[in-house]
Amino acid sequence: MVMKVYSPEFKADAVALYLSDPSHTFEGIGKDLGISRETLRNWVRAERARRGPSGATSTNMKDTLVSEATTQELEAEIAALRAELKTVRKENQKLATERDILRKATKFFAPRDDLVNRCQFIEDHHRAWGVKRLCQVLEVARSTFYKWRAGRAARAARERSDAALAERIRAVHTEWDGTYGRPRITAELRDDGELVNHKRVGRVMRKFGIAGLRLRKRQVTTVPEPSATPVPDLLRRDFTANTPNTKYVGDITYLPVGDGEFLYLATVIDCFSRRLVGWSIADHMRASLVTDALRAAARTRGGLAGAVFHSDHGAQYTSREFADVCAELGVRQSMGAVGTSADNALAESFNAALKRETLRGARRFDGAHACRLAVFRWTTRYNTRRRHSANGQQAPTAYEQQSATLTLAA
Template sequence: MVMKVYSPEFKADAVALYLSDPSHTFEGIGKDLGISRETLRNWVRAERARRGKSGAMIKSTKDVPVSEATKEELEAEIAALRAENKDLRKQNATLATERDILRKATKFFRRRDELVNRFKFIEDHHRAWGVKRLCHVLEVARSSFYKWRAGREARAARERADAALAERIRAVHAEWDGTYGRPRITAELRDAGERVNHKRVGRVMRKYGIAGLRLRRRQVTTMPEPSATPVPDLLGRDFTASMPNTKYVGDITYLPVGDGEFLYLATVIDCFSRRLVGWSIADHMRTSLVADALQAAAATRGSLAGAVFHSDHGAQYTSRQFADICAELGVRQSMGAVGTSADNALAESFNAALKRETLRGARRFDGARACRLAVFRWTTRYNTRRRHSANGQQAPIAYEQQSATLTLAA
């Protein structure tokens, strides 16, 4: 089994894919997505129950006809359905409670969602929902909350001390017509016999909006776009890697849908196994498209620190926003020559295979929804089942798993 925990988005897409064509079977779709037949059946059954559909509408080409089923089998199935229904009602009640908590929390947090705000919300509402459930919904550790609550008196005392210090700072600040900043105010307070650190003075001044007079003229510097700074080619058309999570390539490709419209797919592919580690699909080509794909890859791998990401010179990859995201993730950028597709051949090859095997000779997809489902199915199957010549005819994930096993054995 490739995946043990599936996201709600994956479940929703899998159900939508199965329901999109009456000819689909649990067996076939389950194999394509790397999940068991019964798991997909349960997801579809839950979705139809949520929509209020009759259980008689559930499709199964493999089920035994009712007329041939024994009484014991029917009773067992009914008992299983009742147990499942009971669990679903319990889950719905839990979700409803969590929804109410989050609705109230949204109004409580307003513009900021700091950890302290979460603690305050738990303190104010723990009698209604309990500390355990609130900590679970707001994703904070109970030990951290109790530690925060135990320090209330200390924080209150610190607040009172800061307020008193702020008054003394204001007095010095006013005495010198607002010209004194942190160093001089600290010196004044020390000369008056107060033992205070200059860092604390600066913190309190920032907290209470007290600032000295600055006569220096601010110098505005032009921040050039990263495209003005050459990005080296760190791959040199060498699309191999000795281990996963070291070298990646990516590109944007268009997906024709409907009548003259397009969706756009951004990819992040590991050179070691040819695994599609991150991807994003949207109806635009803004920088957020490629940024979402790279951040999805970081979520899959856990970290991309030290890895190389190679792309062409598209405006999205040369933008300041993308350069900042690469720096934040610890990714080193690499780019081939302008107008040379061979310098990013691996990504180009992936795009060609995707279109060839999803469109199958058609000029366009039958709408945006059909396109998204086709891409979802193909990319999942590509990683879990589709054999790749560069991997010795193994699927990318299987190739990575075998490599990890061999490494541990060595």
């Protein structure tokens, strides 16, 4: 049963109502106010005791009762408030800790969010927050984490073994001019005394980017760059820059025109201001499409020496011609993972905005000429007038000018 707590004002009014007329009874007033007759009797008795023989006037009786609330009731209320405050503080501290954990984890998981990454994050930060708390926040069973930790030595040994096997696979692959695939390489290794099955050979070949020759009917538009060293991902989905002319992204997008025909647009976008500094449009997808866009960016900036250009693994960007132009201009190439659009999200977002705002729901442009004019108008307005959320709702050129002014002022 929950005890009712009455305010001093209510008590004072109840006593005053009873004393206002000698004909009033405790039973009658108690029923009217929803209190027991004994409770009202105790209030009246306490009030008469406080008034004493001299008798307090009915005028100051309410004020006296309000100012002299019972110590027991006040202490009970204070204790309840303190307990509630303690609970709230504990919950706030827990939420703050979880917020800090997730804030760090967001940066940690930027390249990839999988169970291995979560376990590695717990291992790196368990001294600060504890394994139990980290497992709860990241939704990883503690038994899973400890199992992962126990297998670190075995995984490291397997990585070393895979690397050694990859070297032997690469030697066979090179010996046969890159024509051997998984079955023949497995046979060669077995003949040399290597105890290995075709499944492991295939896994290691995929892991280290080794593939046999496959002749497929396809249209070849460019010659791939035959470098043994793959192009690294220098951006790792970080599409920000502290200064202009340091980090660029680019892509090729299809522009539908006429009846089943296309134009192709290649772009070079500055990560600092999102400014389109170079672009090229043509009715083909040869490597000259992307080299023209990069040279246009070099003319706009007065040079690109030392800058990074990030793209996908399109044939144009992996061509020898494009690699030669990058070397000529002093540009460092960067590429994301194959088939992962998020690794070039800035360029993808630009292409989507261009098509959305030029086609406006239409399926195609009204011919190649109309398409070129629409792209020219939109890209010019994009740089000079279109507000961009990444720039604090400023156009790219205005954002660059403001940044240059602030730099000079500093």
